[in-house]
Every structure is written in structure tokens, then in C-alpha cells.
Amino acid sequence: MESINNISKRYSLLLGFSAWFILFSFLLRIVFLFWQLDEIEITVFNLLKILSLGLLFDVGVLSFLFVISTFYILLIPKRFIGSKVDKIFIYLGFLLTLLIFVFTFFAEITFWEEFKCRFNFVAVDYLIYTFEVVQNIHESYPLYILIPSMLIITGVIYFYFAKNDFFNDTFTNKISFKSRILPFVISLTVMLIYVFFVSNSNAEWSKNRYNNEISKTGIYSFFAELRNNKLDFKTFYNSISDEEAFQLIRNNLKDDNVKFLSNDYSIKRKITDSLEVNTKPNVVFILIESMSASFMAEFGNEKKITPFLDSIANKSLFFKNLQATGNRTVRGMEAVTLSIPPTPGQSIVKRPNNSNLYTISNVFKSKNYQCNFFYGGDGYFDNMNAFYGGNGFDIYDRGRGSVLSDKIKTTRHNIDDSEVTFENAWGICDEDIYNKMIKVADEYHQKKKPFLNFVMTTSNHRPYTYPDNKIDIPSGKSRSGAVKYSDYALQQMFKKAKNKPWFKNTIFVFVADHCASSAGKDEIDVANYHIPAIIYGENLIQPQKVTKLCSQIDIFPTLFGQLHWSYTSNFFGTDVLSKKYQERALMGTYLKLALQKDKIITILSNKKTNTHYNWNETSNKLKVIPVNKFELNETISWYQTADYLYLNNKLN
Known part of the structure; x- marks a missing residue:
């Protein structure tokens, strides 16, 4: 032994x-x-x-x-x-x-x-x-x-x-x-x-x-x-009947100009504008990497690192109380492109079966627009090319040999070395991607074709490097420098665009994909979801400051309302400026899903638990309060219906 x-x-x-x-x-x-x-x-x-x-x-x-x-x-x-x-x-x-x-x-x-x-x-x-x-x-x-x-x-x-x-x-x-x-x-x-x-x-x-x-x-x-990179909602979260969930959501989406197109589990509806005119301004949409609202002087920052955004805010439709849906770029993309709450697990941008969905491109293409997506890195990253290429956009990116799937019927354009002045791990600098966007805008203006140019920026990201001698903060030193350079690049783009014949018939939309940081001690750090959103159009958009609580998913529906467009919507977002708009914001992490209504935050957990909080905006602290049954069911309905529509192929 x-x-x-x-x-x-x-x-x-x-x-x-x-x-x-x-x-x-x-x-x-x-x-x-x-x-x-x-x-x-x-x-x-x-x-x-x-x-x-x-x-x-x-x-x-x-x-x-x-x-x-x-x-x-x-x-x-x-x-x-x-x-x-x-x-x-x-x-x-x-x-x-x-x-x-x-x-x-x-x-x-x-x-x-x-x-x-x-x-x-x-x-x-x-x-x-x-x-x-x-x-x-x-x-x-x-x-x-x-x-x-x-x-x-x-x-x-x-x-x-x-x-x-x-x-x-x-x-x-x-x-x-x-x-x-x-x-x-x-x-x-x-x-x-x-x-x-x-x-x-x-x-x-x-x-x-x-x-x-x-x-x-x-x-x-x-x-x-x-x-576990994806989560089935009903398996991991408390749920209600699909009938009740869709009834609650349809009540939220009702308006005087809205007509639902079916009585089944659907939110597809026809939005009719009584003032509809045949206006087709170009749209330049900039999704800015990690641009927290707290960086702007408009929200109390004293570092003067966003002088351009601060200067244009007063000349625009400026959203003062808008929340991001998530804490990653793909969440911001999902929110603005699909106008949908964040489903648990991975973003739809990265999931299978995410092509031929009903996105903003469907609305623009129904008006005969050309839709283009610009990214300064390789769009293979985060599945961006597959998502945008599979949903009606032509692709302009800095590809490094990766190819689009044969299933994606779109045109991909590589950004040449000759068009690049600076590049880091994530892609070319913001100035370079804006120059490419302007060049493409010139091409479609010559063709007399209205365009939606959707740009995803990269400069406001670690390692925070950018071209030298552009701003007074050395490259690679801090987030503040990256923020200030991102703002500087926007200003340069705007100056160049002003000299273009298409400028006066163009609307510029500046929105952050998410905050620079969303981490905090609470389940959802509410203050770290606050992002700026600006819609500017000289003689096209009436300047005003919007103080209503709203979400990333509302940006394009609000823009369509400003354009007085009638269109088919399969979006969860609505026109914030409508008299019937109900204030709320939807936020999530990978596992936690939240609904904010004023200072009340309801959070759903993947362990089939729910918590109701009162949010103190001054201290940014959450205090547990008794659960309100109606608000709990309303919170569940936003996420349950979004998950249902995706799983049952009804987002098309």
C-alpha cells in the first residue's frame, strides 16, 4: 500500500x-x-x-x-x-x-x-x-x-x-x-x-x-x-403574456398620425404627416465614438474640449436629456439603425440572421436615397460590414483583405493609402474618414441623388492617438485630448462641407454611440448613459433645446418628423416632439435591462429578479423603492417584444 x-x-x-x-x-x-x-x-x-x-x-x-x-x-x-x-x-x-x-x-x-x-x-x-x-x-x-x-x-x-x-x-x-x-x-x-x-x-x-x-x-x-453570448429573454427574465406585452407597447407607440398595419404581435405601422412635402435633404449622420455628454460645456464641463459641438448646439435641435441604450458601439449602432431596445446578450449587429431587417435605410430608400456606411477601420470588426452591407448600405472602410459574404449584395469600397494621413490600431483618423465622406457626397450630388452618409468615428478611443499639431493636447496622452481632437475634426469637416454646393440642402446629425465609461457601483449607472445628440440643418431644422427624457432609438423618428415624412415604421422609437410622446429611456448592459421614467428606474435581471429604484440625479445614486406592478410590466414589455420580433423574424 x-x-x-x-x-x-x-x-x-x-x-x-x-x-x-x-x-x-x-x-x-x-x-x-x-x-x-x-x-x-x-x-x-x-x-x-x-x-x-x-x-x-x-x-x-x-x-x-x-x-x-x-x-x-x-x-x-x-x-x-x-x-x-x-x-x-x-x-x-x-x-x-x-x-x-x-x-x-x-x-x-x-x-x-x-x-x-x-x-x-x-x-x-x-x-x-x-x-x-x-x-x-x-x-x-x-x-x-x-x-x-x-x-x-x-x-x-x-x-x-x-x-x-x-x-x-x-x-x-x-x-x-x-x-x-x-x-x-x-x-x-x-x-x-x-x-x-x-x-x-x-x-x-x-x-x-x-x-x-x-x-x-x-x-x-x-x-x-x-x-453564453446570447440569452433567451423568457428563459432568463421575468415575462408576461405576449398579448399583454404587445398591447402595452402599442399603447406607448400610439399617436394621432399612427395606424397599425395588423392586429397580431407586431408594431409595424403607417405614420402619416399631414404637412408632408417632397423634401429630400441629404443627411450626414455622425456616430461619435465615446462622446459623453459630460465632456460638453453645455453640460457643465469647464475644460473647453468640445468648442465646436458647444457652438453648434445653440443653432440646432439639441437633445439635453437623451440616454444611450448601451455601453458598446454595436449597441449604439443597433439603437439608431434599427430603433430597437437593447436585447439581452449580444447586440443584433453581431447576431446571425441580421440582414434584410427593417432599418432606417428602408425609409430612406423608399424616398430614393443612396445609403452609405463609412468606417475608418476594417468593417469586419464587430460585424459592421455584414450588418450594414446586409441592410441596404454601400460600405466604405479600411479593409485589410477581409471580404464580404457572397450572401451580402452590396458594394464595398476600400479606402486607399493615398487617402490616409494618420492611422492607429482602430483605423484612420476622423479627419481622413470625413474627407472620404465629403468626396462621396460630391459624387452623389453630381448624380443628383440624395444621400444618407452614415459615419462611425474611431479617434476618441484608446490609445487616444491622432495627428500631431492639430490641438493643444499632445497625441496619445489622455481621453481629453482624444475628445478635443474628435471635436476639432468635426469642425474641419463642417468648414469643408460649408463650401460645397450640397451643404444648404443637408442635415447634419451628431450623436454619441455610448459614453466614455458606463461603469459604476450600481447595476445601471444612469449618469454614464447620458450622451449628446444634435440635429443641425441651416434653414431646414428649427433650433430648439429638447429637455424631454428620450433615447437613442428616437433620433431618426424625430428627424423624420422634422422632415414631415410619411413612412412605414417598424421602430420602437418615436418622434420626441410629438404632443403624444411619452418620456422614457431604455438602457442595458449585457445582462441588466432598464427602463427610466423621470427619476424612476426599473431594472430586470437575468436571474428573474427585478428592482425598482429612485434615482438621485445630484448624487447619481439609486435608492431601492417598492416595485410598481404597472411599471414593471411596462419595462418587461419593451424588452420582451423586441426579443420576440427578432426571434420570430418579424423585424423585417
């Missing part, structure tokens, strides 16, 4: 590695605790809960490593234990795993700096778009420090294990096959328990988001998101 001591020595390297991982993971949690010390709720109970849940998820990560390691130990014949083959496998496996885990700890710190959370679906997306991400890391962080640091830490840990005989014990204890069965069976059992019974959502125990995030383990979160 082999002694427990001899058996354990064969596994000493695995056990030692596990102790190291738990220690480093614990230290990382402490770092995050101090990082958000002003935001988290620290009590003895909360601290114990964070650390105990953290340990639970750490063990979950190790359970997968144990299965792989104990399976190898189980299979290798006794006579080969300590052989060259055994040593090669164990040395390489140990070093590779150690380096990956060390890299993960570094990556978690940089990810937290950007998103204030553990790895989530964003990290999963970034795994797909390696070129942009690797370039962004290279341009944003001092790799000449980070890479040597990771190698040094890996080397020090390896030296410790070697010096303390972990390798020697592993190679010299030739335990029998029978003694290796139980460790493998235990490891497999624990891993299966985690696979089937331990969800990443088990960490969602607190109303304070930071408490929840620090409780998690980055690697576990990453693979959890990899498995």
Missing part, C-alpha cells in the same frame, strides 16, 4: 501551482478592492462574501486544470514517470500554463482600468478581432515594461518551484495506476459540478456592482461568457 505522502508528492507541482494561483488571485482581489475603495460597500460580511465567493471561483478554474493534469498523470505508464518524455511534458506544460496565468493577471488589470469589471463578453469579442486588439495594446501600454515584467515573474516563480524540489518530487515518485484513479475521479467530479451547477451569475449577490465583480475570477468569467 502506497503512502499518502508518496502519492501527494507526484502531485506536488500541481498542488503548489494551485496554491500560487489562489494567492495571486487573492492579491488581485485586494488590489481591486483598494482601487474602488470609494465605491464598494465594505463591511465584515461583504468582505467575507467577496473573498469566499472569489475562492469558490478560483477553485472552479483549478478544477479544469486538475482534470487535464490528473488525466495526464493517470495515463502515463509507471516506467515512464521521471523519463525525458515525462519531464518535457511537465516542464513545458508548467511553464506555458504559468505564463498564461501571469499574462491573465496583467490583462485583468488593464481590462479593469478600461471597463471596471472582470472579463466579460467584450473580452470574448476581442479574442476574435486579434489585429485591432493587439495593435491597441501595443499603442496603449508600455509593452517594453509589461512583457519583461511577465517573463521575470514567470522566471521567479519557476525558480522557486525548482529550488524547493517540486519538480524533483513529481519526477521521483512512481505511484501505481490504482493510486492515480481517485485523484482523477475527484477532479472530474468537481469540474462537472462547476460546469452544471456553478454559474458566473452566482457572483451577482450585491446591489453594488463592484462587490459582484471583485467576487469573480477573470478566467472563469471569460469562459462563462464564451459559453
